[in-house]
Amino acid sequence: MSQSAVEKFVDLIIKSDSPYSDVDRIYVTNLIFRLIGDGFGESTEDSSAVDLANDLVDLAIEHGKVEDSITNREILEDQLMDLLTPIPSTLNQIFWNKYQQSPDAATDYFYHMSQDNDYIKTRAIAKNISYETKTDYGNLEITINLSKPEKDPKAIAAAGRAKSTSYPVGPLAIENEGYLGRLGYPARSNHRVIRMMINGEPWGFQYSPYAYFGEHAIFLNQKHVPMSIDQRTFVNLVDIIKQFPHYFIGSNADLPIVGGSLLAQDHYQGGRHTFPMMKAKIDRPVDLGIDGLSAGIVKWPMATIRLVSKDANKVVNAANRIAETWKNYSDESVDIRAYTDGTRHHTVTPIARMNDDQFEMDIVLRDNQTSDKYPDGIFHPHQDVQHIKKENIGLIEVMGRAILPARLKTEMKEVEKYVLGEDNQIADYHKPWADELMKRDHFTKDNVEEVVDEEVGKVFGRVLEDAGVYKWDDKGQAAFDRFIDQLK
Secondary structure (H helix, E strand, C coil): CCCHHHHHHHHHHHHHCCCCCHHHHHHHHHHHHHHHHCCCEEEECCCCCHHHHHHHHHHHCCCCCCCCCHHHHHHHHHHHHHCCCCCCHHHHHHHHHHHHHHHHHHHHHHHHHHCCCCCHHHHHHHHEEEEEEECCCCEEEEEECCCCCCCHHHHHHHHHHHHCCCCCCCCCHHHHHHCCCCCCCCCCCCCCCCCCCCCCCCEEECCCCCCCCCCCCEEEEEECCCCCCCCHHHHHHHHHHHHCCCCCEECCCCCCCCCCCCCCCCEEEEECCHHHHHHHHHHHCCCCCCCCCCCECCCCCCCCCEEEECCCCCCCHHHHHHHHHHCCCEEEEHCCEEECCCCCCCCEEEEEEEEEEEEEEEEEECCCCCCCCCCCCCCCCCCCCCCCCCCCCCCCHHHEEEEEEEEEEEEHHHHHHHHHHCCCCCCEEEHHHHHHHHHHHHCCCCCCCHHHHHHHHHHHHHHHHCCCCCCCCHHHHHHHHHHHHHHH
């Protein structure tokens, strides 16, 4: 006999690692009724937690418990999913018990649980467009991000009338764990954070709900302090990979333009993915005068120094030497200035990982100057490529994975029609680029999508070159070598 969505959802809750067992069946059923209104509804063929939660939200709307809006649906869905999610203390106990088996076992459990309870929006992520493009630096990864939820017009209007609140202080604050959500702020009832110590300080470990790569993890400082890059950063990164040697871990830079979008909260990103930069080879070795440490300039569009040693302390010390030297280094022959009018412009983007039994860290040099010619940033995507990418180049893109805006999905279809000579609604800002493509590429209906995709990938390669402080020409590399000389 087929069951209702309520009955099936109760079964899932009781079978999960939630606090509830079979003796709690009636109580759990009534918990659901509190959220959706009384009544089991009709029988259903759905069996997945996500589908059943959607059915229950529909029942709640039918019963008049909530109005039908994107915000209300998300909040109620996450409340329902919270019922089949372990409470934080139980989850942490399970995680660290599994960690005694292996770090992989612990993260596998947490990752799959975060998918099963729909905190990680796997269905939305599956909508993203992803492919690779060959370049002189290896294959770059191109993604068009379609997974982020659309804006709710009702929520936008209501948020303008709502009383402002500063709780939680931001999207990466640990106080988001279990937060109901509100107009203009995401629901997090089913969100969980693993507690851990990093370099003797309390941190949290969670996954990104709209992951940009495999097991996209976030490590967040439990204190509400801004991003900073210093020796503590390098020690922290090494400490994390000691605890999770199967993950890479990196930090966005700590300055605007060259940093991420959340500079107000100290945090790092990591996960289980091999990015194009990690596959890039050493162009030439560098002698930093540290026994047991090898270093080299990476053949990569952004100026990168790779450090490798079995001794983590040697990697940390070398990374700190590079960062501190770079912070105060100028070379006006290539537009590099550490300070203008007392404002600091230099920082680094560090990325750490284990490579067999060795600690490996890439240090990417960043400079956030602006000028009359380049008001958005001298080492930022220049105006002629901003029709494809104009946002900051953060950690993920530094490593060779483009996160391109959703608008490109439809806009590139119009570009395809334009280069084929068909009726189109191409955006004006794409026309100069499309005209150049028509001069050098031969387009047919069979190849147009593939060629346009490839050309988008080439533009992303140019974006990274724009962001690189030392260009891959004789002048740029000679300047890079002058900086290296300062490290010896």
